Amino acid sequence: MHDLTSAPATDPTSIYRYRDCLYGADMVTAALSVDFFTWLSANPSSLAGICEHFGFTERPADTMMTLFAANDWVRNVGGVFHTTEVAREFMCAGPVWDVRPYFASLHDRPIARDFLEVLRTDKPAGWSGDKAAFDWHKAMEQEDFARKFTAAMDCRGVLLSQALAKKLDLTGRSCVLDIGAGSGVYACAITAQHQHMRGVAFDQAPVDRIAGKLIEERGCADRVSVATGNMFEGMPAGCDVHLFSNVLHDWGVPEVKKLLAVSHAALHVGGLLIIHDAFINADKTGPLHTAEYSCLLMHATQGKCYSTSEYAEMLDEAGFTPGDYHDTIIARGFMTAIRR
Numbered sequence: 505m506h507d508l509t510s511a512p513a514t515d516p517t518s519i520y521r522y523r524d525c526l527y528g529a530d531m532v533t534a535a536l537s538v539d540f541f542t543w544l545s546a547n548p549s550s551l552a553g554i555c556e557h558f559g560f561t562e563r564p565a566d567t568m569m570t571l572f573a574a575n576d577w578v579r580n581v582g583g584v585f586h587t588t589e590v591a592r593e594f595m596c597a598g599p600v601w602d603v604r605p606y607f608a609s610l611h612d613r614p615i616a617r618d619f620l621e622v623l624r625t626d627k628p629a630g631w632s633g634d635k636a637a638f639d640w641h642k643a644m645e646q647e648d649f650a651r652k653f654t655a656a657m658d659c660r661g662v663l664l665s666q667a668l669a670k671k672l673d674l675t676g677r678s679c680v681l682d683i684g685a686g687s688g689v690y691a692c693a694i695t696a697q698h699q700h701m702r703g704v705a706f707d708q709a710p711v712d713r714i715a716g717k718l719i720e721e722r723g724c725a726d727r728v729s730v731a732t733g734n735m736f737e738g739m740p741a742g743c744d745v746h747l748f749s750n751v752l753h754d755w756g757v758p759e760v761k762k763l764l765a766v767s768h769a770a771l772h773v774g775g776l777l778i779i780h781d782a783f784i785n786a787d788k789t790g791p792l793h794t795a796e797y798s799c800l801l802m803h804a805t806q807g808k809c810y811s812t813s814e815y816a817e818m819l820d821e822a823g824f825t826p827g828d829y830h831d832t833i834i835a836r837g838f839m840t841a842i843r844r
């Protein structure tokens with residue numbers, strides 16, 4: 505049986521980067537296909553101004569601008585985006601170094617085209633009005649898809665969960681509720697690392713059954729149980745630690761606020777909330793790996809990678825006192841908050 509407290513001997517960031525950052529190039533291509541930088545150079549604008557001119561919507565446009573800021577192609581000065589010298593020299597009409605024709609042959613790549621659609625509609629790519637299209641959240645209610653997707657999350661979770669568990673201070677805490685737990689590997693790794701802790705893996709059917717089996721196979725069932733339910737409707741009582749691992753990034757701001765409110769209602773005063781995810785930094789200038797990963801999430805889900813400042817604001821509004829951000833591994837980290 506795999507020891508859930510063990511860490512790999514080498515750093516797999518370069519490998520994960522190919523998976524996480526795959527969609528960044530298509531996002532850049534999509535922007536060049538509408539000659540974005542030529543326009544922005546002549547018209548420094550707020551996000552709202554950019555959205556108005558191009559017919560874009562806020563969430564995907566924000567994800568795009570974060571990618572460009574992380575590359576230092578734009579700078580946000582008091583809420584107004586300006587192109588930088590490198591963007592003006594290479595990504596605009598006019599200069600001899602103009603790269604736009606070099607990207608032009610890629611404009612019709614399916615993901616680049618999807619990005620224009622997502623930018624305009626704010627709907628994840630597979631959901632854009634096509635009845636036969638793929639709905640990720642619905643698919644997770646189907647046994648076959650749920651099994652494959654949960655296996656994918658579990659494979660990454662084996663690496664991430666031990667790195668997270670090692671950095672957590674759970675002194676004086678007793679039970680972690682792993683919300684949208686997938687396989688439950690995070691609850692298992694946390695209880696393996698912190699022997700005084702119990703865990704509850706909370707997910708909807710059929711993922712709950714998949715989690716139950718995997719927790720049993722991992723030999724963690726004596727301290728990690730499974731609870732079934734819809735996290736938007738309520739969360740099991742009795743835990744003093746709530747973990748949202750890679751869950752909030754699947755949802756838009758209204759849903760994130762709702763989930764924080766439901767968590768607040770289920771935690772006692774002093775309860776610890778942990779958000780484990782890939783975070784954009786407070787001033788939304790990087791890191792690049794996360795800004796690229798955010799494009800993938802923006803394309804496939806209703807969410808994106810939120811910044812530490814966006815989370816701090818939403819946590820405060822929901823009745824939590826936000827704590828610090830800590831890095832873990834492969835451009836992931838966690839943020840804590842205390843329920844007021």
Ligand SMILES: C[S@@+](CC[C@H](N)C(=O)[O-])C[C@H]1O[C@@H](n2cnc3c(N)ncnc32)[C@H](O)[C@@H]1O
Pocket residue numbers: 644657658661683684685686687690706707708711733734735736748749750751754
């Ligand atoms: C991206 S996965 C994250 C899994 C795991 N926490 C991790 O870090 O790998 C999101 C999880 O949220 C669960 N989920 C989505 N909607 C849910 C709901 N309404 N109630 C409970 N769980 C939900 C999904 O079934 C899925 O397991």
